[in-house]
Amino acid sequence: MRDNGLGSWPARRAAMSPGRTALIFEGRRVSYGTLYERICRLASALRDAGVKRGDRVAYLGTNHPAFVETMFATYALGAVFVPLNFRLTAPEIEYQLRHSGAVALIHALPVPATSTRLVVPLDSYEDLLSSGSPAPFDEPVELDDVACVLYTSGTTGHPKGAMLTHGNLVWNAYNLLVCVDVASDEVTLVSAPLFHVAALNQCLLPTILKGATSVIMPGWDVDACFDMIAKYRVTWMFGVSAMFAGLAQSSRWAGADLSSVRCLMTGGAPVPEGLIRIYQDRGLAFCQGYGMTETAPGATFLEARESRSHVGSAGLPVFFTDVRCVGPDLSDTAPGEVGEILIRGPNVSPGYWNDPEATAAAFADGSWFRSGDLAVVDETGHFRIVDRTKDMYISGGENVYPAEVEAAMFEHPDIAEAAVVGVPDEKWGEVGRAFVVPAGEREITPAEVVGFLTGRLARYKIPVYVDVVPELPRTGSGKVRKGPLRGRPLPERPSF
Structure with a gap:
């Protein structure tokens, strides 16, 4: 052999x-x-x-x-x-x-x-x-x-x-x-x-x-x-x-x-x-x-x-x-x-x-x-993880990269911008929270965003929370600042 x-x-x-x-x-x-x-x-x-x-x-x-x-x-x-x-x-x-x-x-x-x-x-x-x-x-x-x-x-x-x-x-x-x-x-x-x-x-x-x-x-x-x-x-x-x-x-x-x-x-x-x-x-x-x-x-x-x-x-x-x-x-x-x-x-x-x-x-x-x-x-050489890969979060043991979710959201004709962060969850460890900026005058609802992603992404990748906001916080160079988004208080868990 x-x-x-x-x-x-x-x-x-x-x-x-x-x-x-x-x-x-x-x-x-x-x-x-x-x-x-x-x-x-x-x-x-x-x-x-x-x-x-x-x-x-x-x-x-x-x-x-x-x-x-x-x-x-x-x-x-x-x-x-x-x-x-x-x-x-x-x-x-x-x-x-x-x-x-x-x-x-x-x-x-x-x-x-x-x-x-x-x-x-x-x-x-x-x-x-x-x-x-x-x-x-x-x-x-x-x-x-x-x-x-x-x-x-x-x-x-x-x-x-x-x-x-x-x-x-x-x-x-x-x-x-x-x-x-x-x-x-x-x-x-x-x-x-x-x-x-x-x-x-x-x-x-x-x-x-x-x-x-x-x-x-x-x-x-x-x-x-x-x-x-x-x-x-x-x-x-x-x-x-x-x-x-x-x-x-x-x-x-x-x-x-x-x-x-x-x-x-x-x-x-x-x-x-x-x-x-x-x-x-x-x-x-x-x-x-x-x-x-x-x-x-x-x-x-x-x-x-x-x-x-x-x-x-x-x-x-x-x-x-x-x-x-x-x-x-x-x-x-x-x-x-x-x-x-x-x-x-x-x-x-x-x-x-x-x-x-x-x-x-x-x-x-x-x-x-x-x-x-x-x-x-620590002094004994033991590692303790304090953050995950860049903006990645882990939901139920599965890696979720916000860029992938954001890319799917951008396919919606009424979404101008989107940013996704991971937030704590008692059951899954972390789940997604999306911040969405509408395009034009038409209003868009959180339930509509979730419905749009259903079938396009695996269920564990779809954000549990969706916030419709007028704009996203940015750095001087124009990049989205996700730190302030993570720090916002969580609303009640939605039922949709």
Whole structure:
């Protein structure tokens, strides 16, 4: 076996532990031996359909074993996997398919009209898989070859495709195993969407690397989560703040059987310290980390042994990665001083798909990735995130870039200008607040703005609050000043 990439992992796992349970989905168990055979068949079928090394293969759907099989079959072919966010609208999905040049799409949800050559609905998935051969593959892949392209919301109105190599994913898995001590008897609850870099690379891949079991939830549900933890004796899970808040606020919380859980892991947005302490009061290790899609994603992590002494911290740099906090001149900040996070290591993306300008702008001194995120570092080296990438905010664990939302608003003929900021929200962490300047004499209502965006943007990107204003505050050079907008008192939450 000459393959250095992730396409070899199912074969190696099947050789070492063919009878162990790899996946559990809707009560059905799949062994590593069976999973490997299915991946081989799918890879063979895709190859027969014309998919070759370097081609892009996309997947659109909620969490399902077919996601896992499609991903590894793509890697086995030396092709590039493109997981799509199923929360996006048809135009957003079509843009990513077109931009990535995907030649194949396997989907469990309706898709827009597309020029993608091979489109396979999940209803026909088993027929495609059974047409393939179970013979093993031996496609050599180097660690520097691109494994996947994950789209992030664009700061200029279009999303960017972050390229992650096989090496990026392997080193990220190593970092995670050092931080979390994942065991071979782990039972991992994969409850966040697999298109999300944390669920995919921080949960699923390390679990498979260790030969442990992944329990796949098709979608988030508080009661189903409690049921699965108790039924399958779940030991480890990742979630965003809204998910953990939902569990803690449930009427089942006090009596829930959580005795099997060894570690809870979160990221995507800072978690209120009060929520963390609710879990700690149950005797649970609650660990935060910091990262981004471009770092595969782990950059810093708060290990379980420090989770009580550094509540709210994003932890220390992960083992094989260097992280700095710097000022405008790129010199290291003093303890307690706010600065930008820079990251360097084998888990850092080489850049963006078909976007050399964005790639060049993303790196300082040629090797340090500029996160644009702000943090302070204390005397012990622990990072605490104080702001997010420029004007970006995080709603329910999903990045939202105001420029993309503003660009969609500008398509309305009666909107002259718009500015969007993130504001606090008890359920989602943050939601959008839009300030809209009407064009001409016609009045425009908040409900009309929301209705206009519905269908154009994913629901989590649509602002919850809309203020119609005569003008926007500006700097001397004419740029919109968003600081004063963030500082305005929030009105009552609208009902539209």
